Amino acid sequence: MEQSYEKSLMRLEEIVKILEEGGQPLEKTLELFSEGTALIAKCGKYLDDAEKKITILGSGENNAQ
Amino acid sequence: MLTPSPTVYSVTELNNYVKGVLDRDENLKHIFVTGEISNYKAHYSGHLYMTIKDASAAVKAVMFAGNASRLRFRPENGMKVLILGTISLFPRDGSYQLYIGDMQPDGIGALSIAFEQLKEALAKEGLFSEAYKKPIPHFPQKVGVVTSETGAAVQDIFNVLQRRYPVAEIVLRPAKVQGSGAAEDVAKAICEFNDLNGADVLIVGRGGGSIEDLWAFNEEVVARAVFNSRIPVISAVGHETDYTICDFVADLRAPTPSAAAELAVPDKIELVSELLSYKRHILELTKKKINEERNKLLYIEQKEVMRNPAARIDEQRRELAYISEKLVNLSSGNLEEQKGRFSALVAKLDALSPLNVISRGFALVECNGKVVTSKNKLSVDDEITLTLSDGVVNARVTNTNEE
Numbered sequence: 001m002e003q004s005y006e007k008s009l010m011r012l013e014e015i016v017k018i019l020e021e022g023g024q025p026l027e028k029t030l031e032l033f034s035e036g037t038a039l040i041a042k043c044g045k046y047l048d049d050a051e052k053k054i055t056i057l058g059s060g061e062n063n064a065q
Numbered sequence: 066m067l068t069p070s071p072t073v074y075s076v077t078e079l080n081n082y083v084k085g086v087l088d089r090d091e092n093l094k095h096i097f098v099t100g101e102i103s104n105y106k107a108h109y110s111g112h113l114y115m116t117i118k119d120a121s122a123a124v125k126a127v128m129f130a131g132n133a134s135r136l137r138f139r140p141e142n143g144m145k146v147l148i149l150g151t152i153s154l155f156p157r158d159g160s161y162q163l164y165i166g167d168m169q170p171d172g173i174g175a176l177s178i179a180f181e182q183l184k185e186a187l188a189k190e191g192l193f194s195e196a197y198k199k200p201i202p203h204f205p206q207k208v209g210v211v212t213s214e215t216g217a218a219v220q221d222i223f224n225v226l227q228r229r230y231p232v233a234e235i236v237l238r239p240a241k242v243q244g245s246g247a248a249e250d251v252a253k254a255i256c257e258f259n260d261l262n263g264a265d266v267l268i269v270g271r272g273g274g275s276i277e278d279l280w281a282f283n284e285e286v287v288a289r290a291v292f293n294s295r296i297p298v299i300s301a302v303g304h305e306t307d308y309t310i311c312d313f314v315a316d317l318r319a320p321t322p323s324a325a326a327e328l329a330v331p332d333k334i335e336l337v338s339e340l341l342s343y344k345r346h347i348l349e350l351t352k353k354k355i356n357e358e359r360n361k362l363l364y365i366e367q368k369e370v371m372r373n374p375a376a377r378i379d380e381q382r383r384e385l386a387y388i389s390e391k392l393v394n395l396s397s398g399n400l401e402e403q404k405g406r407f408s409a410l411v412a413k414l415d416a417l418s419p420l421n422v423i424s425r426g427f428a429l430v431e432c433n434g435k436v437v438t439s440k441n442k443l444s445v446d447d448e449i450t451l452t453l454s455d456g457v458v459n460a461r462v463t464n465t466n467e468e
Contacts, residue, residue: 019350033351
């Protein structure tokens with residue numbers, strides 16, 4: 001998901017750019033809009049669902065500060 | 066009178082005697098000497114030979130391999146040093162020497178000399194070059210941490226990571242960060258992460274301390290491990306003012322462990338607000354597009370043809386009427402003209418009519434139904450008809466010769 005989070009953001013930027021240029025037909029606009037909101041929802045869910053996990057690896061040495 | 070015969074020494078005896086005198090002197094057993102290194106020579110055996118001098122005097126000095134191996138800097142000619150050593154005599158040459166036990170650069174600490182020397186060597190080798198710096202990933206899934214598990218640094222790092230970006234998994238590899246073997250352990254930890262492909266970004270560091278405490282991060286073995294790491298490394302050693310070799314080699318230097326954690330991950334709150342602003346933006350853009358289309362529609366609707374389609378038909382009808390009227394006009398005009406031409410022709414014909422000639426006293430002569438225009442066509446006694454203006458008479462030719 002970390003890859004696709006970044007990809008999702010890149011796609012969002014692309015969608016905004018197309019919408020800003022505004023040359024596309026209305027149907028395409030609505031298509032992009034729903035794709036954009038879906039990506040936003042997906043990214044938001046990814047951030048919300050995150051569960052912090054800490055793994056401590058063993059080390060052979062003593063670990064005095 | 067006999068005087069005691071003087072003791073005669075051999076040279077060896079003499080040198081040994083003097084050596085004994087020197088060796089028995091407590092002051093000369095542990096003596097601090099300050100001076101400048103010259104004639105420096107590092108023998109392959111590991112022993113270091115040099116002359117220590119000041120402005121007006123010099124003394125030969127030697128540092129045996131055992132002691133030399135513990136030096137944290139590389140002696141150089143011209144370097145001012147503070148020496149702790151022993152004075153003794155080298156019997157073979159008969160010269161006394163300074164036997165160096167420990168030595169450090171005078172003025173600046175040995176550690177900073179070592180630091181500068183390693184820094185210079187590694188810089189020359191290109192280990193600090195920007196070209197080798199790897200970008201820190203924007204959204205790491207796993208953040209690897211190499212530090213002491215008992216220090217304050219690890220807590221700072223955990224807190225910041227948890228607060229900013231709980232999405233990422235934290236993988237801690239506890240490492241010894243000071244004292245003997247610390248550098249090797251830190252280097253090993255970095256290698257382990259790379260071998261296991263265990264993180265997307267590494268935070269390597271420790272909290273503040275003295276220069277000695279931080280020393281592991283100035284060791285070449287750490288520098289090389291950081292340089293060879295495929296995983297991008299953020300270095301976070303000590304406080305903001307502490308710079309270590311590790312900082313220079315790392316892909317990114319953080320002033321403190323907390324700052325390293327902030328550099329390693331994005332802030333979730335910022336990401337969420339960024340998403341919201343995307344949402345607002347594309348909503349606005351879509352609404353704008355819909356409005357544009359609506360306006361286009363409105364414009365078309367407001368056109369006359371769309372508002373009153375009958376108007377167009379009326380217009381067509383009017384046009385048709387106009388054309389048909391024009392057609393009628395044109396045709397009737399033509400008729401009059403034809404009539405005129407006809408009357409003219411009639412008048413012309415009339416003018417040419419023989420009846421007109423007859424009316425003036427001429428007669429039309431016909432013989433056997435044929436018009437006679439010459440006397441040669443006629444013979445005596447031929448029956449002829451004469452047409453006059455008011456009728457026809459029959460006659461007979463009596464003579465054809467007379468003019």
